[in-house]
Amino acid sequence: MASVMIVEDEDNQRLLYVRELGDEGYDVIEAAGGRDAIDIIRSGKKPDVVVLDISMPDMDGIETLGKILSQDNSIPVILNTAYSTYKDNFMTWSADAYVVKSGDLTELKTKIKDVLEQRAGG
Template sequence: MVANYDFTNKIILIVEDIDTSSRFYKAALKNTNAKLILVENGQTAIDVFDSSNNIDLVFLDLNLPDFDGFEVLKHIRSKDKDIPIVVQTAYMLSGEEETSYELGANDFITKPITIDILQKTISKNMA
């Protein structure tokens, strides 16, 4: 049985280019009442982040179509040293986890991501 977390009034920026993954995150977080902002590339992620001041957590895919997710991570961390950033990737490439933490990620998870893992990881890192 999947635990039901309550993220009412929380805003999560989800950076994910694969539509099936975005739809999964939406469905998996529906019953938590989180407000989701879904973006498909690094530039939009940066633009949205820079023009918002109320995002509570960033859920960031490393493999994006325009540029490296590490660049997004660096940018966000340079603007906000406290916002929780969870990095997720489909492939466990050598050094990606270490680099993510070095650049200021709070957590790092690899696909496949279950509803339980997703909710638990967000809950653990949510400010």
């Protein structure tokens, strides 16, 4: 089963993703912030896809995105944010997808699936 890394500082949200994506059958890797995520990836635990929040206190999603890609640019990254405005930031263009946070996780799940299929197919 594919593994999905959730990089999210909001505990309740992260837990929601763990539960929902777990229900979908994904192997969910939790990271409470950018640093966490990079540490995990460096330790060799490479996820099939990363769902990355942008607005985070110590290291924001865009910085984390850069660091992940510099570590391993084969890892697909989906930016998951409450702000639609980050779309204008060209740094976000290097991400594979951009999802605006919502109570309805259908879009996120579809994007994860799409990204995973693209990778598999590619």
